[in-house]
């Protein structure tokens with residue numbers, strides 16, 4: 001994937017302007033970025049690239065996935081990035097500044113369990129950060145027609161991870177999607193990341 005240099009300059013602004021620069025940098029760690037490239041590589045294989053995409057990203061954190069999606073081959077009308085942490089809103093808006101200016105991006109502060117959407121793609125790469133009960137509540141609100149992209153991991157030692165899974169099968173059982181378009185895992189030095197793409 002080729003990244004617009006203007007985006008990279010806004011990424012640097014976002015880090016420079018952050019109160020906690022190290023925390024913002026965490027969203028650019030190799031494992032984080034590779035997981036998102038893996039997501040985009042496989043999402044672009046299962047959706048019709050002629051259809052315009054509207055996307056909601058839950059637990060969107062600092063908006064790095066949104067920025068990478070805007071640089072992908074998907075034709076994107078709009079991305080909304082939802083995160084419960086209010087510090088993410090400003091950072092994600094700077095990281096996606098070009099698209100915010102173009103009227104194609106917004107970051108909002110909300111609990112994903114209380115947010116509804118009508119976009120045709122829904123992404124949650126933060127499944128390990130919410131309890132199984134929250135995960136089920138959130139998923140129950142997602143539209144049946146949407147392509148749903150889920151990621152979790154087996155990095156149990158991180159205290160922010162309240163719902164890791166031990167295997168892809170366990171993750172599939174939790175998600176209980178009726179159609180699975182893609183399901184796989186990727187091994188990183190410290191953990192495995194699991195991904196499922198499908199429909200409810």
Ligand SMILES: C[S@@+](CC[C@H](N)C(=O)[O-])C[C@H]1O[C@@H](n2cnc3c(N)ncnc32)[C@H](O)[C@@H]1O
Nearest residue numbers: 059061082083084085110111112113125126129
């Ligand atoms: C560390 S980040 C993202 C990690 C993940 N591996 C990724 O890159 O997508 C997890 C995010 O989930 C957010 N989060 C946790 N619970 C949430 C909720 N109920 N609603 C929305 N966002 C939530 C946190 O604020 C945090 O920004």
